[in-house]
Amino acid sequence: MVLLTEDIWSFNLDAAWQEISGQRREYALKYRTELDRRLCVRAYLLLCEGLRKGYGITSVPLFEFGKYGKPMLVGYPDIHFSISHCPEAVICVLDDNPVGVDIELVSSFDEQVARYAMNQEELRQIKSSSRPDVEFACLWTRKEAVLKQSGFGLSDNVKEVLTAHPLPVETFISRNLHYVYSICRADCNL
Known part of the structure; x- marks a missing residue:
């Protein structure tokens, strides 16, 4: 299940503080800007929505973390999720198999950053x-x-990620070309 929203500013943040777990509230309050707090809370609310719709879970989820910091749902080891956000959108993906999602704003191309993150073939492609x-x-x-x-x-x-880990990934570009997101699932049924 993929849940994506651009609703960052119109949801009621004050009411949302009461809907999220204390764990997530504490994490969100570490952010200094209202935008970052909103993105963090909105991502959690999308996860809650996905758990309700896809799995019938109405309790607020708590996280535990893997060796490298990957969040997992306490009490639900067979439900996998990934969340990501950028200043214009928030995305949450839930699946019965391991999943990863990332969303980023499209910003001006910086060749120095590209040289750091991309291999030679990817640089040619760009x-x-x-x-x-x-x-x-x-x-x-x-x-x-x-x-x-x-x-x-x-x-x-990071340069060799796509060749070292040849997993199925689907990429989407927003209609207005403001952001891009990619979803990687362990299975091939994208």
């Missing part, structure tokens, strides 16, 4: 694209989704 900024965002979200699905996070060699 430079030959009519929209290097969008192509970079697509590749970056694909890499992060794979790393989140595997549970390794960015601790892996």
Whole structure:
């Protein structure tokens, strides 16, 4: 199940504080800006919505964390999820198999950052694209989704992620070209 929303500013944050777990509230309050707090809370609310709709779970979820920090649901080891957000949207993916998702704003192409994160073939792909900024965002979200699905996070060699971990990834570009997201699932049924 994929849940995506651009509703960052119109939901009632004051009411939402009462709907989320103390664990998530404490985590969200560590953010300094209202935008970051809203994104954190909105992502959690999407997870709650997905658990209700897909699994009939109405209790507020608590997290435990894997070796590299991947969150898992306490008491529900067979339900996998991944959440991500950028300033314009929040996404949550739930599945019966390990899953990873990443969403990023499309921003101006920075060749120095690309050289750090991309291998030679990916750099060629970006430079030959009519929209290097969008192509970079697509590749970056694909890499992060794979790393989140595997549970390794960015601790892996980011340049070789897609070749070292050949997992199925589907990438989507928003209609307005403002953001890109990628979903990686362990199974091949995207």
